[in-house]
Amino acid sequence: MQTKRTIFHNRWLPYLLLAPQLAITVIFFLWPAAQAVRQSFLREDAFGLKTEFVGLGNYLRLFSDPSYLNAFQVTAVFAVSVAALSMGLALLLAVAVDRVLRANQSYTTLLVWPYAVAPAVAGVLWWFLFNPTIGILPYALEQLGYDWNHNLDGTDAMILVVIAASWKQISYNFLFFVAGLQAIPQSLREAAAIDGAGPVERFFTVVFPLLSPTTFFLLVINVTYTMFETFAVIDAATEGGPSQATNILVYKVYRDGFVSLNLGSSAAQSVILMFIVIALTFVQFRWIERRVQY
Amino acid sequence: MARIDLDSVRKIYPGGVEAVKGVDLPIEDGGFVVLVGPSGCGKSTLLRMIAGLETISDGEIRIGGRRVNDAEPADRDIAMVFQNYALYPHMSVRQNLSYGLRNRRMARDEIARRVEETARILEIDAFLDRRPKALSGGQRQRVAMGRAIVREPAAFLFDEPLSNLDAKLRVQMRGEIKQLQRRLGTTSVYVTHDQLEAMTLADTLVVLNGGRIEQAGRPLDLYRHPDTTFVASFLGSPAMNLLSARVSGGDLRVGSLPLAARLPVPDGPVTAGLRPEAFRLLPDSTSGAFRLDYVEELGSTRLLHGHLEGQRLVCQMGIEHPLADRMTLDLDPEALHVFDAERGRRLDTAWQRAQIRSLA
Numbered sequence: 001m002q003t004k005r006t007i008f009h010n011r012w013l014p015y016l017l018l019a020p021q022l023a024i025t026v027i028f029f030l031w032p033a034a035q036a037v038r039q040s041f042l043r044e045d046a047f048g049l050k051t052e053f054v055g056l057g058n059y060l061r062l063f064s065d066p067s068y069l070n071a072f073q074v075t076a077v078f079a080v081s082v083a084a085l086s087m088g089l090a091l092l093l094a095v096a097v098d099r100v101l102r103a104n105q106s107y108t109t110l111l112v113w114p115y116a117v118a119p120a121v122a123g124v125l126w127w128f129l130f131n132p133t134i135g136i137l138p139y140a141l142e143q144l145g146y147d148w149n150h151n152l153d154g155t156d157a158m159i160l161v162v163i164a165a166s167w168k169q170i171s172y173n174f175l176f177f178v179a180g181l182q183a184i185p186q187s188l189r190e191a192a193a194i195d196g197a198g199p200v201e202r203f204f205t206v207v208f209p210l211l212s213p214t215t216f217f218l219l220v221i222n223v224t225y226t227m228f229e230t231f232a233v234i235d236a237a238t239e240g241g242p243s244q245a246t247n248i249l250v251y252k253v254y255r256d257g258f259v260s261l262n263l264g265s266s267a268a269q270s271v272i273l274m275f276i277v278i279a280l281t282f283v284q285f286r287w288i289e290r291r292v293q294y
Numbered sequence: 295m296a297r298i299d300l301d302s303v304r305k306i307y308p309g310g311v312e313a314v315k316g317v318d319l320p321i322e323d324g325g326f327v328v329l330v331g332p333s334g335c336g337k338s339t340l341l342r343m344i345a346g347l348e349t350i351s352d353g354e355i356r357i358g359g360r361r362v363n364d365a366e367p368a369d370r371d372i373a374m375v376f377q378n379y380a381l382y383p384h385m386s387v388r389q390n391l392s393y394g395l396r397n398r399r400m401a402r403d404e405i406a407r408r409v410e411e412t413a414r415i416l417e418i419d420a421f422l423d424r425r426p427k428a429l430s431g432g433q434r435q436r437v438a439m440g441r442a443i444v445r446e447p448a449a450f451l452f453d454e455p456l457s458n459l460d461a462k463l464r465v466q467m468r469g470e471i472k473q474l475q476r477r478l479g480t481t482s483v484y485v486t487h488d489q490l491e492a493m494t495l496a497d498t499l500v501v502l503n504g505g506r507i508e509q510a511g512r513p514l515d516l517y518r519h520p521d522t523t524f525v526a527s528f529l530g531s532p533a534m535n536l537l538s539a540r541v542s543g544g545d546l547r548v549g550s551l552p553l554a555a556r557l558p559v560p561d562g563p564v565t566a567g568l569r570p571e572a573f574r575l576l577p578d579s580t581s582g583a584f585r586l587d588y589v590e591e592l593g594s595t596r597l598l599h600g601h602l603e604g605q606r607l608v609c610q611m612g613i614e615h616p617l618a619d620r621m622t623l624d625l626d627p628e629a630l631h632v633f634d635a636e637r638g639r640r641l642d643t644a645w646q647r648a649q650i651r652s653l654a
């Protein structure tokens with residue numbers, strides 16, 4: 001692609017124009033990141049009076065700490081469940097809507113509505129639905145013989161946060177899936193129909209493979225989202241409990257750092273998280289660039 | 295192989311558009327039928343109804359004598375070649391060819407045999423393991439053909455399969471499709487809006503207009519004896535000249551110029567049709583009724599554009615004929631087609647048929 005090139009005659013003007021953006025990056029990202037890296041090599045006592053350099057001590061302690069390894073496992077379960085649930089449901093909805101859209105184009109604008117409404121309503125909605133005292137779902141489950149209590153039961157708590165976190169993602173995933181499905185030419189499905197593939201077979205042998213760039217993109221986005229942006233969901237719903245059953249990595253950084261004031265360990269954890277983000281971003285760019293549409 | 299019959303087939307799209315308004319068409323076993331007509335006349339709709347990709351609003355379609363109105367596309371034993379080829383982009387050429395066979399649970403060695411055979415016929419063996427993306431337009435076109443052939447279906451359906459190719463390749467593929475169809479003897483229905491493609495490929499040419507069959511028959515019959523001004527102007531390039539004329543007492547005049555006498559046609563306004571290559575112009579600088587405007591050189595022939603009694607007229611002649619600003623028409627009355635001025639229906643059918651018989 002040809003981009004428009006501007007020639008600056010003043011040597012300093014380009015730097016001046018870049019300065020605000022650079023300043024924001026440095027102040028809000030690079031500097032705190034550097035602080036975290038520095039902090040992660042130090043150990044401070046609880047009163048902040050004494051600081052000593054411990055090298056990789058904080059990291060080594062983390063990896064022999066059962067509660068940290070547990071957080072890793074919880075995060076993995078959480079991320080995979082949220083990605084699977086939110087993407088699965090979104091794909092199901094998208095396939096249904098795609099059929100309607102192919103018959104009638106005028107519905108397209110309506111699709112943006114759930115995206116505008118969903119996040120705002122989601123919090124309140126799930127809080128009401130699952131509230132053990134006034135919620136309808138615990139009541140319904142009780143009728144079915146299941147004693148729902150996410151305050152005591154780790155699995156219930158995990159299910160709750162997975163649903164709450166997925167809910168927000170569904171509309172986002174849904175839009176991408178609809179766009180992806182719409183981009184698949186109708187004639188391919190027709191060719192497959194003539195080639196003797198039933199609707200289900202058609203979906204798995206033609207539609208889904210062609211959707212794989214979208215699916216992969218969403219997978220990375222969703223995993224990133226569950227790992228880093230579900231802090232509020234966890235904090236509001238379970239606070240990482242009961243007994244650490246929903247204590248994901250990001251939440252543990254916060255608990256250890258700001259509640260337990262174990263700053264060295266917290267910093268080491270955030271540095272590890274930072275590397276995970278970098279890795280995910282790298283994967284995203286490398287793979288998506290290479291595996292774009294056919 | 296099978297015959298295909300359409301009995302008063304109609305298509306009304308949701309929303310009320312009547313795209314096909316009652317079409318009767320018997321297609322012989324092994325026949326090559328070309329549906330041709332202007333954009334929006336319902337060619338694709340008709341083809342897609344045969345394929346089972348559109349529901350049939352009314353009437354009946356039979357393939358090999360079996361009513362298929364409610365059969366799934368897969369159960370109609372047809373193969374279709376799409377305008378955009380519709381190759382599966384995530385599959386290799388080999389997988390594209392074998393997909394339909396695998397879905398039908400054919401034995402593996404039989405699939406391999408058929409794919410090899412098809413690839414050999416179409417000369418695509420060299421890139422069986424490539425993805426469609428890595429092929430040229432012409433090669434993709436071949437693969438699309440291969441995907442139809444490999445199934446050995448009762449009928450091939452083509453929807454403008456050559457319209458994405460450049461002019462030269464189109465002529466070449468046109469020839470190959472014709473040869474292939476002869477060789478395989480598979481009943482084929484072919485949709486195009488290119489009249490030349492239609493003329494050259496068809497055993498039976500069907501001209502559609504506004505969802506109805508305007509005329510059907512052998513290409514040359516349609517060319518020589520168009521039933522309507524629509525068919526007359528649609529087939530042939532350059533198109534037939536259509537002049538407003540008047541008949542009185544059997545004499546046909548364009549303006550004040552008499553063109554033919556003793557026509558068995560009632561008096562009144564008519565449309566006179568003249569193929570550009572069916573008459574000659576002779577230089578006559580004093581009384582010539584044709585005023586030459588400009589000349590287009592085509593190499594072996596040239597097109598003379600001009601006016602006759604204020605109406606545009608095109609003549610195609612060899613380059614050896616002399617030119618002048620004013621010329622007279624040298625016209626064989628048999629080359630004249632006379633149509634009803636209002637409805638465009640042919641008026642002189644009986645007369646012309648009699649002429650032909652007397653010549654034979």
Ligand SMILES: Nc1ncnc2c1ncn2[C@@H]1O[C@H](COP(=O)(O)OP(=O)(O)OP(=O)(O)O)[C@@H](O)[C@H]1O
Nearest residue numbers: 307309311313332333334335336337338339340487
């Ligand atoms: N899905 C549809 N819904 C409503 N109307 C349709 C639909 N598909 C086609 N039509 C209408 O039916 C008529 C015939 O369409 P069709 O596609 O058969 O034309 P065509 O002869 O193949 O034209 P072209 O040469 O442009 O491909 C057109 O007026 C078109 O607008």
Ligand SMILES: [Mg+2]
Nearest residue numbers: 337338339453
């Ligand atoms: Mg069409």
